[in-house]
Amino acid sequence: MRLIRSIYLCCTIVISVEGWAPKLPEERELTTNLSNLSLRKVPTDLAPASTTVDLSYNLLSELQNSDFHSVSKLKILILCHNSLQQLDIKSFEFNKELRYLDVSHNRLNVVTWYPLASLKHVDLSFNRFDTMPISEETGHMSQLETLGLSGAKIQKSDFQKISHLHLNTVILGLRTLSHYEEGSLPILNTTKLHIVLPMNVNFWALLCDGLKTSKILEMTNIDGKSQFVSYETRHDLILENAKTSILLFNKVDLLWDDLLLVFQFVWHTSVEYFQIENVTFGGIVYLDHESFDYTSTVMRTVKLEHVHFRVFNIPQDRIYLLFTKMDIENLTISDAQMPHMLFPNSPTRFQYLNFANNILTDDLLKKPAQLPDLKTLILKGNKLETLSLASCFVSLTPVMHLDLSQNLLQHQNDDNCSWPDTLLTMDLSSNKLAGSVFRCLPRSIQTLDLNNNKIQTIPKEIIHLTSLRELNIALNFLTDLPECSHFRKLSVLNVEMNLILSPSLNFLQSCQEVRTLNVGKNPFQCTCDLRDFIQLGKHSEGMLLGWSDSYLCEYPLNLKGTQLKDVYLPELSCNTALLIATIVAIVLVLGMAVAFSCLCLDLPWYLRMLGQWIQIRLRVGEATQEQLRRNVQFHAFIAYSERDSLWVKSALIPSLEKEDGSVLICIYERNFDPGKSMTENIIDCIEKSYKSIFILSPDFVQSEWCHYEGIAHHDLFRDNSDHIIFILLEPVPFYCIPTRYQKLKDLMGRKALLEWPKSRHKCRLVLANLRAAIDVNLSDNRQACELQTFTGLNEQARGSASSLIRTDCL
Numbered sequence: 001m002r003l004i005r006s007i008y009l010c011c012t013i014v015i016s017v018e019g020w021a022p023k024l025p026e027e028r029e030l031t032t033n034l035s036n037l038s039l040r041k042v043p044t045d046l047a048p049a050s051t052t053v054d055l056s057y058n059l060l061s062e063l064q065n066s067d068f069h070s071v072s073k074l075k076i077l078i079l080c081h082n083s084l085q086q087l088d089i090k091s092f093e094f095n096k097e098l099r100y101l102d103v104s105h106n107r108l109n110v111v112t113w114y115p116l117a118s119l120k121h122v123d124l125s126f127n128r129f130d131t132m133p134i135s136e137e138t139g140h141m142s143q144l145e146t147l148g149l150s151g152a153k154i155q156k157s158d159f160q161k162i163s164h165l166h167l168n169t170v171i172l173g174l175r176t177l178s179h180y181e182e183g184s185l186p187i188l189n190t191t192k193l194h195i196v197l198p199m200n201v202n203f204w205a206l207l208c209d210g211l212k213t214s215k216i217l218e219m220t221n222i223d224g225k226s227q228f229v230s231y232e233t234r235h236d237l238i239l240e241n242a243k244t245s246i247l248l249f250n251k252v253d254l255l256w257d258d259l260l261l262v263f264q265f266v267w268h269t270s271v272e273y274f275q276i277e278n279v280t281f282g283g284i285v286y287l288d289h290e291s292f293d294y295t296s297t298v299m300r301t302v303k304l305e306h307v308h309f310r311v312f313n314i315p316q317d318r319i320y321l322l323f324t325k326m327d328i329e330n331l332t333i334s335d336a337q338m339p340h341m342l343f344p345n346s347p348t349r350f351q352y353l354n355f356a357n358n359i360l361t362d363d364l365l366k367k368p369a370q371l372p373d374l375k376t377l378i379l380k381g382n383k384l385e386t387l388s389l390a391s392c393f394v395s396l397t398p399v400m401h402l403d404l405s406q407n408l409l410q411h412q413n414d415d416n417c418s419w420p421d422t423l424l425t426m427d428l429s430s431n432k433l434a435g436s437v438f439r440c441l442p443r444s445i446q447t448l449d450l451n452n453n454k455i456q457t458i459p460k461e462i463i464h465l466t467s468l469r470e471l472n473i474a475l476n477f478l479t480d481l482p483e484c485s486h487f488r489k490l491s492v493l494n495v496e497m498n499l500i501l502s503p504s505l506n507f508l509q510s511c512q513e514v515r516t517l518n519v520g521k522n523p524f525q526c527t528c529d530l531r532d533f534i535q536l537g538k539h540s541e542g543m544l545l546g547w548s549d550s551y552l553c554e555y556p557l558n559l560k561g562t563q564l565k566d567v568y569l570p571e572l573s574c575n576t577a578l579l580i581a582t583i584v585a586i587v588l589v590l591g592m593a594v595a596f597s598c599l600c601l602d603l604p605w606y607l608r609m610l611g612q613w614i615q616i617r618l619r620v621g622e623a624t625q626e627q628l629r630r631n632v633q634f635h636a637f638i639a640y641s642e643r644d645s646l647w648v649k650s651a652l653i654p655s656l657e658k659e660d661g662s663v664l665i666c667i668y669e670r671n672f673d674p675g676k677s678m679t680e681n682i683i684d685c686i687e688k689s690y691k692s693i694f695i696l697s698p699d700f701v702q703s704e705w706c707h708y709e710g711i712a713h714h715d716l717f718r719d720n721s722d723h724i725i726f727i728l729l730e731p732v733p734f735y736c737i738p739t740r741y742q743k744l745k746d747l748m749g750r751k752a753l754l755e756w757p758k759s760r761h762k763c764r765l766v767l768a769n770l771r772a773a774i775d776v777n778l779s780d781n782r783q784a785c786e787l788q789t790f791t792g793l794n795e796q797a798r799g800s801a802s803s804l805i806r807t808d809c810l
């Protein structure tokens, strides 16, 4: 228990301190709330800095003198709903700032007063005092403003002790009252008197004395059964010296006839404002407006709220007329389950009529009432259905404010409306009105609330609402902002919670007077169309209400929930012309780049080379095995004409042969066997080489090819064979090839010729391709190679051949 309390205490202190943190230390308020903790004693560890201590709803039965000594800053002490039996106000003598002391709802029977200079509010109501707890000391507390009292007996002598105090409020919270000495209450000098009546008291006596006592009189718990039956009802009562102008009854349970008697009595007193809240009445109606004396009254306002009928066969009309025949300014009968209301045939003076939260139907509106002074009519929360009938009902009145909200109102286009030209504000919210309502509105209207209806569009042909300044169409089904051509003075527009995906800003052209605009909580579609609106929100400086928290994207789904201000919609993706221009520019630049590369850098040639290189690379893997089976010993055999031999030996071969000599090239001059015929040698060489490279030039075609045309039937010359590579060293026009070299023509026609380029960069690429083409691992055939080379050497080639053997075959 203690632990819980400590935690609780700690929490409340922390909360309070935080709440007041910005204040200066001496102004800091600290609440220690120990309410409803079943405490039997006042805790000794009260925070000394507390200014408010709440110990209500505990089990405290006595207070020690020292209980609150430590809490020297105490201003408010709440001890209500405990079991205290005695109270000594002297025990607060060290609480110099104590101004509010609530000890109501305890079991007090003795109070010892002490003139605490700060105390303004002392509540001792609902205790068990025998007589009023007032002593001579009380009379010395001239600063007292509110005094709550209770006691079984009320007598003049008690109140006389404080009759000189100018009190603000006196609360008489009575549990029982066994004796009331008439004339006691009027001794008090207080602005407001609140009597909570116990059962079985003389209501009339207290009412009469109450009315003589204070300007405001409130009476709670008026119970006809116990308070009226056993005491004689004084029909002929006339009250002199009444002071009360505001009379409030609360929690009333009376027979109808008794209620009417109360009305009749109060009618002739000083009361101007009579309010009855939470009233239940039943019984049989004997008395009605016909027996009511409406003459000589100062009554101006009657208000009945929360009315319950205990009996349902009450003749409603007689009851209605009792109220509507009252010639007063303000009448409220609300929350009373009233199905109908009748007005007398003669004009009445009502300025303010409020029949909110009943069950009134169109029947009320069918007979226009004569209300020549009406300014405000409130019919909200009923079951009215036809707007045009409502307009007829008020058509002959000078009504300015009309509240028809929370009904079932609709408007058909062919119904005629006739509103008075005095109407300034109209609340039509929470009805079933569609766009057609705009054809049934008063021209003079300044403030119009159409919130929560079924409006989809505002029709084009409507009455010009030249005075309209505030329009609320929140919670409808609008899909765009309205146009102001028919209400040009509009300055406040609320279209929250509609179906506006993308507000069009044409609005701002026709609605130039608009200063406040609320478009929040619409399902915004965050696409390019919204860009202007987002800009408006960012730069309109307070024009858009609720910016930016209530402006969230609904579509597209990936942006759902994003605040509009955070949505990024780049110019490029939104401006079609710009987009096209950009694409065209990019295409142009790319085209120019391609053209430039083709023309100046010969890009296609490079691409072709690259393509070949990739092809070769791919093919090498597949072909190698099969090729090797042919017992290949050289990487390549090169055939060339005498005239090109210088180039072949000085340029081509050095480029193909790697530095480590791992590439073996077979050429006529060094590898041919003099013992064999030219043709045999050639065949031998071709067969032992992985590839055969033919260096084509006009000279080669004229003088050398003759040796090869003959062996062109050889397997390796087949059309699809990759064995042969043609290098076109110089252009060989087709017509220069002798007709007998049919095979050469065929081969040249079918095979891709590797043209030898002029530029050095290109040469490197061609060579790389060539090297890739002849790149094959000959290690398995090395032995053979060695022998062959030894036997096949001729004299001139010996030197180079031996170097070949040295580097490669050892």
Ligand SMILES: *[C@@H]1O[C@H](CO)[C@@H](O)[C@H](O)[C@H]1NC(C)=O
Pocket (backbone or CB within 6 Å): 031, 033, 034, 035, 036, 052, 053, 054
């Ligand atoms: C203390 O707490 C109770 C609820 O636990 C609350 O009703 C009461 O108003 C609080 N008292 C004060 C002084 O804040």
Ligand SMILES: *[C@@H]1O[C@H](CO)[C@@H](O)[C@H](O)[C@H]1NC(C)=O
Pocket (backbone or CB within 6 Å): 036, 057
């Ligand atoms: C006191 O607390 C109990 C539960 O702890 C709750 O039911 C009761 O309503 C509280 N009373 C008041 C007056 O706050």
Ligand SMILES: *[C@@H]1O[C@H](CO)[C@@H](O)[C@H](O)[C@H]1NC(C)=O
Pocket (backbone or CB within 6 Å): 163, 164, 165, 166, 167, 189, 190
């Ligand atoms: C009651 O108090 C007011 C000031 O609050 C004073 O003007 C008035 O004279 C007093 N009435 C009586 C009867 O003492």
Ligand SMILES: *[C@@H]1O[C@H](CO)[C@@H](O)[C@H](O)[C@H]1NC(C)=O
Pocket (backbone or CB within 6 Å): 251, 278, 306
């Ligand atoms: C009316 O009074 C009853 C008790 O008489 C109470 O239970 C009820 O809550 C009160 N209603 C209103 C709205 O004050």
Ligand SMILES: *[C@@H]1O[C@H](CO)[C@@H](O)[C@H](O)[C@H]1NC(C)=O
Pocket (backbone or CB within 6 Å): 273, 300, 301, 329, 330, 352
């Ligand atoms: C009638 O009611 C209106 C609106 O509530 C108010 O301004 C006016 O003062 C009231 N008149 C009287 C006599 O109470």
Ligand SMILES: *[C@@H]1O[C@H](CO)[C@@H](O)[C@H](O)[C@H]1NC(C)=O
Pocket (backbone or CB within 6 Å): 414, 415, 416
């Ligand atoms: C509305 O008024 C026109 C002429 O002013 C009339 O012809 C028409 O019948 C009226 N409509 C209704 C429903 O009264």
